[in-house]
Amino acid sequence: MRTIEWRDGRVWIIDQTRLPHDVVVLEISTVDAMIDAIRRLAIRGAPALGAAGGFGVAIAAGSASAQQLGTAHVRSEAARLADARPTAVNLSWGVRRVLARLDDGLDAVIEEAQRLADEDVEANRAMGERGADLLTELCGVPLSVHTHCNTGALACVDWGTALGVVRTLHGRGHVREVFADETRPLLQGARLTAYELAQMGVAHRVVVDGAGPSVIARGMVDVVIVGADRIAANGDTANKIGTYPLALAAQRAGIPFVVAAPESTIDLRCASGALIDIEVRDPSEVVSFSGVLTAPVGTDALNLAFDVTPHDLITAIVTDRRVIRPMAGPIVACG
Amino acid sequence: MRTIEWRDGRVWIIDQTRLPHDVVVLEISTVDAMIDAIRRLAIRGAPALGAAGGFGVAIAAGSASAQQLGTAHVRSEAARLADARPTAVNLSWGVRRVLARLDDGLDAVIEEAQRLADEDVEANRAMGERGADLLTELCGVPLSVHTHCNTGALACVDWGTALGVVRTLHGRGHVREVFADETRPLLQGARLTAYELAQMGVAHRVVVDGAGPSVIARGMVDVVIVGADRIAANGDTANKIGTYPLALAAQRAGIPFVVAAPESTIDLRCASGALIDIEVRDPSEVVSFSGVLTAPVGTDALNLAFDVTPHDLITAIVTDRRVIRPMAGPIVACG
Numbered sequence: 101m102r103t104i105e106w107r108d109g110r111v112w113i114i115d116q117t118r119l120p121h122d123v124v125v126l127e128i129s130t131v132d133a134m135i136d137a138i139r140r141l142a143i144r145g146a147p148a149l150g151a152a153g154g155f156g157v158a159i160a161a162g163s164a165s166a167q168q169l170g171t172a173h174v175r176s177e178a179a180r181l182a183d184a185r186p187t188a189v190n191l192s193w194g195v196r197r198v199l200a201r202l203d204d205g206l207d208a209v210i211e212e213a214q215r216l217a218d219e220d221v222e223a224n225r226a227m228g229e230r231g232a233d234l235l236t237e238l239c240g241v242p243l244s245v246h247t248h249c250n251t252g253a254l255a256c257v258d259w260g261t262a263l264g265v266v267r268t269l270h271g272r273g274h275v276r277e278v279f280a281d282e283t284r285p286l287l288q289g290a291r292l293t294a295y296e297l298a299q300m301g302v303a304h305r306v307v308v309d310g311a312g313p314s315v316i317a318r319g320m321v322d323v324v325i326v327g328a329d330r331i332a333a334n335g336d337t338a339n340k341i342g343t344y345p346l347a348l349a350a351q352r353a354g355i356p357f358v359v360a361a362p363e364s365t366i367d368l369r370c371a372s373g374a375l376i377d378i379e380v381r382d383p384s385e386v387v388s389f390s391g392v393l394t395a396p397v398g399t400d401a402l403n404l405a406f407d408v409t410p411h412d413l414i415t416a417i418v419t420d421r422r423v424i425r426p427m428a429g430p431i432v433a434c435g
Numbered sequence: 436m437r438t439i440e441w442r443d444g445r446v447w448i449i450d451q452t453r454l455p456h457d458v459v460v461l462e463i464s465t466v467d468a469m470i471d472a473i474r475r476l477a478i479r480g481a482p483a484l485g486a487a488g489g490f491g492v493a494i495a496a497g498s499a500s501a502q503q504l505g506t507a508h509v510r511s512e513a514a515r516l517a518d519a520r521p522t523a524v525n526l527s528w529g530v531r532r533v534l535a536r537l538d539d540g541l542d543a544v545i546e547e548a549q550r551l552a553d554e555d556v557e558a559n560r561a562m563g564e565r566g567a568d569l570l571t572e573l574c575g576v577p578l579s580v581h582t583h584c585n586t587g588a589l590a591c592v593d594w595g596t597a598l599g600v601v602r603t604l605h606g607r608g609h610v611r612e613v614f615a616d617e618t619r620p621l622l623q624g625a626r627l628t629a630y631e632l633a634q635m636g637v638a639h640r641v642v643v644d645g646a647g648p649s650v651i652a653r654g655m656v657d658v659v660i661v662g663a664d665r666i667a668a669n670g671d672t673a674n675k676i677g678t679y680p681l682a683l684a685a686q687r688a689g690i691p692f693v694v695a696a697p698e699s700t701i702d703l704r705c706a707s708g709a710l711i712d713i714e715v716r717d718p719s720e721v722v723s724f725s726g727v728l729t730a731p732v733g734t735d736a737l738n739l740a741f742d743v744t745p746h747d748l749i750t751a752i753v754t755d756r757r758v759i760r761p762m763a764g765p766i767v768a769c770g
Contacts, residue, residue, distance in 0.1 A: 120731040180737055186741065248645075279737070280722065282729065284619060284643040290722060290730040298731055306736040308619040309645035310583075310677020314742040317679065342645020345680035352683060386617065386641055390727045394617065395625040396455040396633055401641040407649040414633060431612070 101125070102221075104143060104151050106214055108164060111155045115142045116254055116288075120295040131160050131177045133212065136185040138191070139285060145255020146188040146329045146365055147220050147270050153194030154213035156181040161202060161209045171202050175240035186377040187338055187406045188329040189367040217257045223362045223420035231325070231360050231418040232263030232272060238356045238415070239322040241274035246315060248281045251327035251341035251360070252290035258374040262325040262360040263296060270302050278304040279321055281312045281342060285403065288340070309342045313349035324350045328361035330419075335411030335426025336373025337361075341404050347413035356415040363419045363434055373408035381405050437556075437593050439478060439486050441549055444497060446490045450477045451589055451623075455630040466495050466512045473519040473526070476621060480590020481523040481664045481700055482555050482747040483670070488529030489515040489548035496537060496544045506537055522673055522741045523664040524702040552592045558697045558755035559594035566600030566660070566695050566753040567607060573691045573750070574657040576609035581650060583616045584675035585627035586662035586695070596662040598631060600753065602657045604636050613639040614656055616647045616677060620634040620738065623675070648684035659685045663696035663752075670746030670761025671708025672696075676739050682748035686688040691750040698754045698769055708743035716740050 104113045111128040117140060118124045128134050134156040137143050160166060160177035177374050180198045182192040194216060198387050202209040226395060235243060245266055249255075252263035262295055269275050278297055283289035297304040315321060324346050330338045337343075337359050350357040370376060374402055386401035387394055395401075411426035418424075421434050439448045449736055452475060453459045461477060463469050469491040472478050478487050495512035513534045514612040517527040529551060565586040570578060584590075587598035597604055597616060604610050610640050613632055618624035632639040642650055650656060659681045665673045670676075672694050685692040705711060721736035722729055730736075746761035753759075756769050 121728070123456070180499050181587065244635070282619070284617070284645060287729050289732070294719065294730045294734045298734070304735070306721055306730055306734055307739070308644065308676065310616070310619060310675075310680065311737070311739050313680040314739055315737070316675065317742075340645075341649065343642065345645065345648040345684065346685060348648065348683040383640075387644055389724050392725045393456070394622050395629045395641055399625070399629045399641055400639070402646070402650070404642070404649055407646070407652075416720070 146190040147256035150194035152191035154198040154216040157198040158213040220257040228264040228268030232268040242276040248319040250288040252296040316349040332370040344407040379405040481525040482591035485525035485529035489533040489551040492533040493548040555592040563599040563603030567603040577611040581656040585623040587631040651684040679742040715741040
């Protein structure tokens with residue numbers, strides 16, 4: 101199945117908090133359940149959040165409350181959905197896009213949400229081809245790749261963004277090895293990326309986040325490729341915490357640092373990274389693991405969920421429609 | 436008690452694998468037990484390893500086997516001790532220094548091991564004063580500080596190196612806040628540094644390792660201060676994995692990156708960081724936590740225990756005897 105799909109008037113998602121050890125599918129039929137799934141990262145990844153936002157509006161529009169209370173109620177539910185997590189722009193983009201069909205009736209809303217999800221898969225495949233071409237041009241093949249967090253099928257409706265590029269390269273027989281950061285605190289790299297790479301049959305090793313820059317400095321990889329949660333107009337890119345140090349290390353090592361993300365991740369209304377709202381999550385995610393406290397009782401933590409990589413450290417941004425070189429100037433709308 | 440001490444013909448150490456939740460003291464009376472304690476990081480931290488090496492030789496020299504087999508046996512036991520972990524030069528330095536007294540008899544050996552431990556405490560206090568003066572000169576006060584791993588009393592016989600500087604600054608009332616990286620995979624920051632900072636009464640927050648560079652980029656700290664496991668003649672510094680990204684981030688942010696370590700950590704026979712032997716530990720430390728597997732069954736990991744920070748990223752190295760500016764030229768022996 102896809103990471104998120106619409107079936108029988110409900111949304112079905114793979115619960116990513118249970119992977120890699122258990123594959124559990126959640127059935128979501130209320131806006132509250134969708135918001136809860138988004139907040140606790142049962143569904144995550146910028147493109148998947150776009151689909152979750154779209155399907156969430158479909159749920160709101162089809163609810164009994166919507167029949168009683170009308171479109172004003174659906175719009176207020178949509179606003180709650182869009183605010184469930186602040187950093188990934190795709191969530192509010194998905195909500196807005198599907199909400200725009202509200203006056204055309206429930207069928208139109210569901211159709212738009214479905215179309216958004218289908219287009220995400222097509223966009224990722226296009227990005228995979230374009231990204232694989234770019235990496236081949238930049239580095240030659242076969243390639244060793246460093247990546248962070250999870251940007252695979254699980255972060256999207258299917259296929260993947262940065263890991264989708266790896267999937268396409270692997271289909272061409274051009275991947276030597278992937279190094280995946282474990283990605284504390286929630287371990288999306290160790291849990292999800294290692295799971296997807298094993299399923300693909302790609303050679304891979306996990307490293308702690310602090311080791312990524314050393315892997316790069318030691319010449320063990322040819323390129324760093326990551327996803328994005330929001331790309332500002334000047335090319336500054338918000339992505340999972342721990343991305344920025346990889347960009348610093350890539351620059352020093354003289355290897356390319358590439359971002360792969362759909363056009364919907366570009367937020368031209370946001371001028372620079374300084375204006376991106378960075379989610380701060382609960383300290384308990386940092387000071388405990390699997391229910392075991394890792395620090396003394398009462399220890400405080402700062403749990404920044406994302407960091408911002410300045411555009412001058414980014415070699416290229418690959419989208420479903422183009423390759424952007426942020427150092428060449430501000431991003432313009434894709435005509 | 437001190438982190439490691441000699442009493443009644445045995446060595447007593449605080450078992451650092453059990454902190455912060457349990458304070459357990461281990462009694463060590465054989466070389467094998469000492470090597471085991473070193474390998475599994477029950478005792479750790481470059482200066483503490485120097486003392487462990489010295490006391491380990493005392494144990495070897497006082498053993499029944501030594502009485503039967505003579506000094507050749509003690510020398511071979513000493514070689515095993517020195518090889519227990521490869522990166523921290525202090526371990527073999529401590530072994531060599533105490534072994535040099537072997538021909539003077541057991542009492543002389545024990546006395547030398549005791550003196551080495553006492554001198555470590557004095558050295559750390561001197562380093563604390565010098566480091567606190569330097570940080571005050573570089574940044575003004577009060578200071579917010581970023582640090583990595585554990586470099587406190589627990590990493591030494593007492594007081595601490597980088598965290599000893601913080602301890603001295605705090606004694607002067609000049610510390611605003613400390614950010615401590617959790618330091619995966621073995622969480623010395625979350626477990627040990629947070630424990631020591633709480634005992635000192637210093638305001639502190641733990642962050643995941645991937646967040647350290649963001650804390651620096653956001654202007655939340657004035658300086659980064661870390662310890663060292665081996666300093667090459669050109670100033671390149673091996674320290675716990677995850678140190679290098681902080682140095683990259685400090686350079687970009689324009690804040691000082693300072694190393695605090697005793698003179699015994701400087702290895703003038705090692706010309707540059709490229710020649711430092713970096714310990715690679717068991718992958719299981721990366722892909723599991725508290726006995727829970729974090730990645731799919733069978734996932735491989737690369738577990739580099741240390742990284743190397745090039746000397747051009749280091750503002751200053753503070754020792755018990757001087758302040759070294761690595762960019763000014765190679766380190767010379769301290770006269």
